[in-house]
Amino acid sequence: MKPLRIVTYNVNGIKARLPRLVEYLAEAKPDVVCLQELKSSDETFPERDIRDAGYGALWHGQKGFNGVAILARGVDPVERQRGLSGEPEDEHSRYLEAEVDGTVIASIYLPNGNPQPGPKFDYKLRWFERLSARARDLLAEEQPVVLAGDYNVIANDDDTYSVKAMASDALMQPESREAYRLLLAQGWTDSLRTRFPSGGVWTFWDYQAGAWQRDAGFRIDHLLLSPMAADRLVDAGVDKAYRGREKASDHAPTWVQLR
DNA sequence: ATGGCTTAGTTCCTAAGA
Numbered sequence: 001m002k003p004l005r006i007v008t009y010n011v012n013g014i015k016a017r018l019p020r021l022v023e024y025l026a027e028a029k030p031d032v033v034c035l036q037e038l039k040s041s042d043e044t045f046p047e048r049d050i051r052d053a054g055y056g057a058l059w060h061g062q063k064g065f066n067g068v069a070i071l072a073r074g075v076d077p078v079e080r081q082r083g084l085s086g087e088p089e090d091e092h093s094r095y096l097e098a099e100v101d102g103t104v105i106a107s108i109y110l111p112n113g114n115p116q117p118g119p120k121f122d123y124k125l126r127w128f129e130r131l132s133a134r135a136r137d138l139l140a141e142e143q144p145v146v147l148a149g150d151y152n153v154i155a156n157d158d159d160t161y162s163v164k165a166m167a168s169d170a171l172m173q174p175e176s177r178e179a180y181r182l183l184l185a186q187g188w189t190d191s192l193r194t195r196f197p198s199g200g201v202w203t204f205w206d207y208q209a210g211a212w213q214r215d216a217g218f219r220i221d222h223l224l225l226s227p228m229a230a231d232r233l234v235d236a237g238v239d240k241a242y243r244g245r246e247k248a249s250d251h252a253p254t255w256v257q258l259r
Numbered sequence: 260a261t262g263g264c265t266t267a268g269t270t271c272c273t274a275a276g277a
Contacts, residue, residue, distance in 0.1 A: 037266095064268060112275085210263080249265095
């Protein structure tokens with residue numbers, strides 16, 4: 001199996017972020033990139049620009065909101081599944097799963113869930129259960145699997161600049177944390193947590209209140225590894241500098257390196 | 260501070276994000 005660098009990157013609008021994304025692909029040359037928050041319909045996804053940058057792509061778009069994609073350097077990802085079963089009336093584009101070079105990759109955009117309590121928070125928890133059901137099936141396949149995405153969960157107190165500021169936020173509620181903990185307990189490895197066990201690593205900084213300048217961020221973009229993928233874990237990190245560039249997303253690209 | 264910004268769409272205001 002070849003070395004593989006896999007990135008998750010919530011772009012907050014692929015149209016607005018296209019120059020940043022193309023620049024990132026050229027500079028970092030990742031093997032696989034899972035994108036979230038395309039905010040683009042399938043028809044307006046910039047397939048041409050992605051191909052010109054040297055990447056094959058699969059996308060699951062939605063006009064205005066949500067939307068996920070999987071890019072692969074020099075090859076076309078092979079689609080395995082789009083969307084999660086269990087709630088047929090759910091129209092949100094938040095899950096896409098593909099195979100790249102013998103590794104199963106999922107691009108995940110978990111619902112934010114604010115305000116809580118309320119129907120949006122209930123939807124978040126239901127969606128989490130549907131994801132966990134899919135994750136259990138994937139583990140049973142005994143393949144290398146990477147579940148990469150914006151989970152909208154601050155899993156531990158040391159995953160945020162301020163527990164107090166986030167205390168009433170959906171990202172940090174006990175129910176959100178419990179759902180994440182139960183998912184991990186299936187047998188998944190949180191790759192950034194493994195690399196930085198004492199926390200203090202952020203993947204998101206709000207646009208408001210000078211959050212970037214104050215380094216007031218938190219960690220919500222996660223790459224979860226199945227046991228066969230975890231055996232190949234070399235390193236994990238956040239390409240933090242991209243958050244500081246012109247017209248940046250509020251998330252930074254977050255990556256894992258597999259041997 | 261149910262919001263200091265940013266994005267997209269029914270665009271010159273509103274919804275959503277986290």
